[in-house]
Structure formats: C-alpha cells, structure tokens
Amino acid sequence: MPEDQLPQKLNDFWSEKYKRESQKSWDKFYKRNETRFFKDRHWLNREFDSYFGIPENEPRTILEVGCGVGNLVYPLLECQPNLKVYCCDFSSRAVEFVQKNENYDAEHVFPFVCDIVETPLVNFVPNASVDTVTAIFVLSAIPYERQLQAFKNISSVLKPGGHLVFRDYCEGDYAKEKFLNSKEPSMIDEHTFVRQDGTISYFFDEKRVDELASDVGLENISLERVQRSVDNRKRELSMQRVFLQGVWRKKY
Numbered sequence: 001m002p003e004d005q006l007p008q009k010l011n012d013f014w015s016e017k018y019k020r021e022s023q024k025s026w027d028k029f030y031k032r033n034e035t036r037f038f039k040d041r042h043w044l045n046r047e048f049d050s051y052f053g054i055p056e057n058e059p060r061t062i063l064e065v066g067c068g069v070g071n072l073v074y075p076l077l078e079c080q081p082n083l084k085v086y087c088c089d090f091s092s093r094a095v096e097f098v099q100k101n102e103n104y105d106a107e108h109v110f111p112f113v114c115d116i117v118e119t120p121l122v123n124f125v126p127n128a129s130v131d132t133v134t135a136i137f138v139l140s141a142i143p144y145e146r147q148l149q150a151f152k153n154i155s156s157v158l159k160p161g162g163h164l165v166f167r168d169y170c171e172g173d174y175a176k177e178k179f180l181n182s183k184e185p186s187m188i189d190e191h192t193f194v195r196q197d198g199t200i201s202y203f204f205d206e207k208r209v210d211e212l213a214s215d216v217g218l219e220n221i222s223l224e225r226v227q228r229s230v231d232n233r234k235r236e237l238s239m240q241r242v243f244l245q246g247v248w249r250k251k252y
C-alpha cells in the first residue's frame with residue numbers, strides 16, 4: 001500500500017502541527033512527569049570512558065544537548081567531578097530541574113535553555129571550545145528536515161579533534177513496530193512517528209546519521225547497533241530494542 005494510504009499516516013495538517021509544537025509537547029511532558037520518567041544514564045561513562053576520562057590538571061569541557069532533567073549530566077559528574085559540563089534543553093521546565101538537582105554545582109554545571117535547531121549554541125558556549133558533545137536520544141526528537149541544522153550547530157562548538165557521542169532510536173526497534181501495528185494515526189513519514197503525548201520519534205539508520213555528521217565535518221570513529229531484549233512478564237511480551245550508537249571526531 002502506498003505510504004500516504006496507510007491507516008497510520010497523519011495528514012499534512014497534523015504532521016506540521018506536531019513538528020511546530022514539539023517544544024510545547026516536551027515542556028508539557030516535564031510538567032506531567034517532572035524528574036520521574038528517565039532513569040539515570042550510568043552506562044555512558046562506562047561505554048565511552050575515553051571521551052570523558054581526564055587527567056586531574058586538564059579538565060575537559062562537555063556539552064550535553066537535549067539534557068532533559070540531567071539524567072546523564074549528574075552520573076557523569078559523579079565519575080568525573082572535574083568536568084565542566086554545559087547542558088541545554090529547549091524545555092525551560094527541564095532546565096529548571098537540572099538547576100534544582102541536589103548535586104547542582106554552579107562551578108561545574110552550566111545549564112541553559114536553547115533550541116538546537118533555532119539558536120546558535122555559540123551564544124552560550126565559546127566557539128570551538130568543547131571536547132565532547134553528547135547527544136543521547138535527542139536528535140530523534142527533531143524532524144528530518146531540521147536535523148542537519150542541529151548537526152551544524154553541534155559541530156560549531158566542538159574543538160578540532162573534539163568528539164560527538166551519539167545514541168538514539170534505530171530502524172528495527174520494537175518501538176517502531178509498535179507504531180506500525182497500532183491503529184492510531186501516528187506516522188509523519190516512514191521513519192518518523194508521533195507519540196500519544198505529541199513528541200516526535202525518528203528512527204535512524206547508519207547511512208542517515210553518518211551523512212549528517214560528515215556533512216558538518218565530522219569523521220566517524222565507531223558506529224554500531226546495540227540490541228537488547230526486554231521482557232514484560234505481565235504481558236508475556238519480549239521486546240527487541242535496537243539503538244544506534246556512535247562516535248565522530250571533528251576534523252578541523
């Protein structure tokens with residue numbers, strides 16, 4: 001069946017509305033869930049140690065884009081207390097939660113509100129000053145046609161030789177199957193879906209993400225699919241989660 005006749009396909013009016021109102025939807029998400037939704041991301045330091053591990057006298061500068069309430073920022077600082085961590089989100093409510101965290105320390109954490117598609121990151125972070133940008137489940141929240149702008153923005157604050165660390169939704173993930181099997185209209189295009197709360201989820205593949213990165217002067221270091229099975233005993237369901245994880249280095 002052609003894509004525009006699928007029962008899941010949203011019409012142009014709704015597709016555009018969801019894309020336009022993305023910031024509002026995420027802000028409502030944090031109003032509803034506060035800090036309860038995402039778990040702390042302790043795996044990041046474990047898996048990407050070399051991009052954060054620092055000698056005592058040479059503190060590194062990190063920027064976490066789409067930081068939410070700080071589920072990555074604070075576990076990272078716990079392992080690497082000397083880091084200087086800039087972090088931003090376009091939900092002002094999320095950024096307030098970062099500031100209210102009991103571990104907030106104004107000498108190490110620099111939160112700010114910024115839409116990484118609309119506003120230059122260099123308004124908040126010195127040009128080419130960041131060692132590592134982390135983008136964890138944020139670029140999938142950005143519609144296809146705006147993703148390149150977000151990558152350009154990220155690249156502008158990276159030092160030459162600095163790294164982008166990425167993890168996000170991937171083609172083949174159970175979440176996409178669920179959208180496709182639902183009778184509810186939720187599809188913007190074959191890779192992009194809208195959740196019930198109005199937030200957007202794009203499913204990447206290796207080609208797409210690497211094209212975006214190389215278009216903004218980043219060269220690939222590693223890129224792999226991370227797969228795991230999640231069992232829901234109550235519903236007797238086994239879900240195959242698939243994420244895409246990679247690292248790129250800024251060339252010049």
Ligand SMILES: C[S@@+](CC[C@H](N)C(=O)[O-])C[C@H]1O[C@@H](n2cnc3c(N)ncnc32)[C@H](O)[C@@H]1O
Pocket residue numbers: 026027038041065066067068069070071072088089090091094114115116117135136137138141142
């Ligand atoms: C799934 S959450 C991930 C939060 C955090 N990175 C983590 O790993 O826990 C995605 C976050 O990206 C933010 N976001 C989405 N689009 C954005 C944009 N264009 N600019 C800045 N933040 C954005 C949302 O508000 C949300 O907090």
